[in-house]
Amino acid sequence: MGTVRRHAFVECDADTVWKFVGAPERLAEWFPVTNCKVEGDKRFVTLAAGIVFEEDIITLDHDLRRFQYKIVNNSLIKFHLATVDVIEDGPTRCIVVYSTDMDPEVLALPIAGAASVGLKKVKEIFDRKTKH
Amino acid sequence: MGRKILFITTDQQRYDALGCNGGSVARTPNIDALSQNGITYDRAHPQNVVCMPSRSTMITGQHVSTHGVWMNGVPLPEDAPSIASDLRQAGYATALIGKAHFEPLLDPFLRFTENRIGNQRKTVDDPNHPHRGFDHMELSTHGAVGQLHYSQWVRDNHPEVAGGYYSVLDQELQVNAQGGGDTNAPQVKLNPIPTEWYHTQWVADRTIKWLESLPADKDWFCWMSFPDPHHPWDPPASELHRVPWRDLDLPAGYVEDRQKREKILDDKLRHWRGWYDGTFISNYEAPARWVPATLTADQVREVNAFTHVENELIDDAIGDVLRAINARGWETDVDVVYTTDHGEFQGDFGLLFKGPYHVDSLMRLPLIWRPAPSAQAKPARVAAPVGHVSLASTFAHIAGIDQPAYTQAPRLPLDDTDAVQLGHERVLTEWDSVLFGKIVHLRTICRDNWVCTAALHGTMNNFGEGELYDLSNDPLQHINRFDDGSVRAQRDDLLNDLWDNLPDQVLPLRNMDAPV
Numbered sequence: 001m002g003t004v005r006r007h008a009f010v011e012c013d014a015d016t017v018w019k020f021v022g023a024p025e026r027l028a029e030w031f032p033v034t035n036c037k038v039e040g041d042k043r044f045v046t047l048a049a050g051i052v053f054e055e056d057i058i059t060l061d062h063d064l065r066r067f068q069y070k071i072v073n074n075s076l077i078k079f080h081l082a083t084v085d086v087i088e089d090g091p092t093r094c095i096v097v098y099s100t101d102m103d104p105e106v107l108a109l110p111i112a113g114a115a116s117v118g119l120k121k122v123k124e125i126f127d128r129k130t131k132h
Numbered sequence: 133m134g135r136k137i138l139f140i141t142t143d144q145q146r147y148d149a150l151g152c153n154g155g156s157v158a159r160t161p162n163i164d165a166l167s168q169n170g171i172t173y174d175r176a177h178p179q180n181v182v183c184m185p186s187r188s189t190m191i192t193g194q195h196v197s198t199h200g201v202w203m204n205g206v207p208l209p210e211d212a213p214s215i216a217s218d219l220r221q222a223g224y225a226t227a228l229i230g231k232a233h234f235e236p237l238l239d240p241f242l243r244f245t246e247n248r249i250g251n252q253r254k255t256v257d258d259p260n261h262p263h264r265g266f267d268h269m270e271l272s273t274h275g276a277v278g279q280l281h282y283s284q285w286v287r288d289n290h291p292e293v294a295g296g297y298y299s300v301l302d303q304e305l306q307v308n309a310q311g312g313g314d315t316n317a318p319q320v321k322l323n324p325i326p327t328e329w330y331h332t333q334w335v336a337d338r339t340i341k342w343l344e345s346l347p348a349d350k351d352w353f354c355w356m357s358f359p360d361p362h363h364p365w366d367p368p369a370s371e372l373h374r375v376p377w378r379d380l381d382l383p384a385g386y387v388e389d390r391q392k393r394e395k396i397l398d399d400k401l402r403h404w405r406g407w408y409d410g411t412f413i414s415n416y417e418a419p420a421r422w423v424p425a426t427l428t429a430d431q432v433r434e435v436n437a438f439t440h441v442e443n444e445l446i447d448d449a450i451g452d453v454l455r456a457i458n459a460r461g462w463e464t465d466v467d468v469v470y471t472t473d474h475g476e477f478q479g480d481f482g483l484l485f486k487g488p489y490h491v492d493s494l495m496r497l498p499l500i501w502r503p504a505p506s507a508q509a510k511p512a513r514v515a516a517p518v519g520h521v522s523l524a525s526t527f528a529h530i531a532g533i534d535q536p537a538y539t540q541a542p543r544l545p546l547d548d549t550d551a552v553q554l555g556h557e558r559v560l561t562e563w564d565s566v567l568f569g570k571i572v573h574l575r576t577i578c579r580d581n582w583v584c585t586a587a588l589h590g591t592m593n594n595f596g597e598g599e600l601y602d603l604s605n606d607p608l609q610h611i612n613r614f615d616d617g618s619v620r621a622q623r624d625d626l627l628n629d630l631w632d633n634l635p636d637q638v639l640p641l642r643n644m645d646a647p648v
Binding site for chain 2: 002003006032033047048049051076078103104105106107109110112113114116117
């Protein structure tokens with residue numbers, strides 16, 4: 001099992017950031033993917049290399065600010081669980097944490113790399129945009 | 133009009149692969165002629181023994197601690213220094229044809245330019261600001277899968293042979309342990325591909341095509357980078373007659389007696405024996421499901437035979453390119469620099485592949501500089517220790533531009549006297565691997581015909597442990613003298629010199645974005 005974690009401190013209140021990263025259909029606005037479509041509890045994500053991931057949305061907890069999803073129906077991927085947490089760090093700051101557990105373990109690394117790109121984008125969008 | 137530069141690299145090639153370095157199997161007349169007419173370095177080390185960190189040193193002229201590509205899978209930043217950019221600014225046309233690998237290969241998001249331009253079948257991303265300073269990139273790796281140009285070319289033009297290559301990864305995306313050939317050796321396969329479609333010849337053909345596109349009076353820097361003889365060992369089957377594996381002697385570094393071999397391993401840092409027994413795999417590129425202790429003498433022979441065949445094909449391809457250069461009338465104005473990124477065990481110590489093992493198998497490399505005949509440099513063999521960290525400065529020197537401030541070593545010396553004047557006293561090599569909880573950190577110095585490796589805290593080793601080899605009296609590095617009291621002063625002097633000369637590591641370490 002490969003397990004990886006990336007995080008970013010964002011200079012913005014947790015609710016504002018959560019409304020964005022906790023919206024499954026908005027993934028393509030921050031994560032380096034080319035398309036994202038949500039149908040009920042399913043999400044279909046297209047990567048630049050043409051791969052399409054079918055995902056089950058497992059958790060979307062607005063109180064906890066936690067979003068979890070799994071890649072399913074993929075002959076290569078035996079297990080996957082991704083978790084996005086937005087954790088309040090005072091009224092104008094939060095931490096966004098992206099974790100992935102994956103088998104085959106090595107696939108966790110490029111996904112973590114993409115998460116780093118995504119978290120950088122979230123910072124660019126939200127740093128110093130706290131609602132007063 | 134200045135001196136043009138042909139920079140030739142191979143991947144995972146040993147010092148003794150070449151006839152000019154004492155190799156007695158593969159016939160390498162074209163490379164041997166470069167040596168005969170140029171400067172051959174007999175103690176050239178990489179600054180890291182896997183591809184991405186080593187190649188990043190070549191292009192930046194920096195130690196690994198500085199450029200920060202501490203392991204395969206850590207991308208070299210897009211804005212990292214590049215000697216190609218400096219040469220381009222000086223008016224050179226620049227190209228990289230073959231294996232680049234400054235960026236991860238496993239890249240489903242196409243985050244990295246190398247993969248993206250291959251996928252888009254482009255040879256440059258932005259002509260005004262070309263990637264890493266190369267006007268032209270046509271890239272390849274070790275087969276016909278993935279996004280790079282060669283893979284696309286095979287699939288577009290000869291799809292029927294794409295499946296003939298060995299499948300580098302298995303179903304779980306681990307490096308494949310599947311055996312093949314006559315001996316069931318790992319990563320060996322009979323490849324039905326015609327030689328003219330094999331990646332070695334493709335790299336030469338694309339190089340010739342690019343050179344033919346240039347005006348006669350244009351200065352140029354061409355990095356021609358062969359993916360071989362790196363595993364998998366799957367050269368065109370039609371070429372295997374060149375080196376029948378059953379006729380090969382076992383290499384000097386292979387210890388046939390199992391008890392003796394394991395005693396040698398037990399005297400080294402603990403991660404050696406851990407890998408040999410299959411209990412500690414710290415380098416992704418070594419098949420996780422292959423146990424080195426199972427390696428047979430015949431498998432060593434077959435892997436070596438396939439490697440020698442690949443080396444001969446590389447030499448043939450170099451001959452094609454040199455003839456094309458001569459046909460353009462450039463023969464007196466072209467400097468040729470030849471090296472590889474790191475070595476390969478090829479059976480030494482009962483091992484294959486590479487990893488955190490700082491011995492000659494992986495560190496002693498072929499390095500030849502054949503200055504342009506117009507420069508009238510004298511042929512020489514250089515015993516002084518030198519490293520890839522000097523390559524960028526050397527290219528600047530050839531082009532007549534100032535040594536870039538970002539480089540960390542002087543140019544390569546013309547002879548041993550020049551080496552003293554330039555300060556080539558030592559060469560340093562680093563290893564850092566952190567892969568899902570398996571951690572190895574090594575720092576190594578080679579000086580005065582000794583190699584001394586210090587372990588840092590890791591999964592199996594502790595700070596204060598290490599290896600020390602006397603290259604003059606123990607050329608196969610069988611006797612670890614790190615704890616030998618009779619050479620303690622020598623060891624401590626080497627360690628002090630290592631810590632005094634190794635640049636501070638840029639922290640925090642950048643993330644690994646792929647296993648390779």
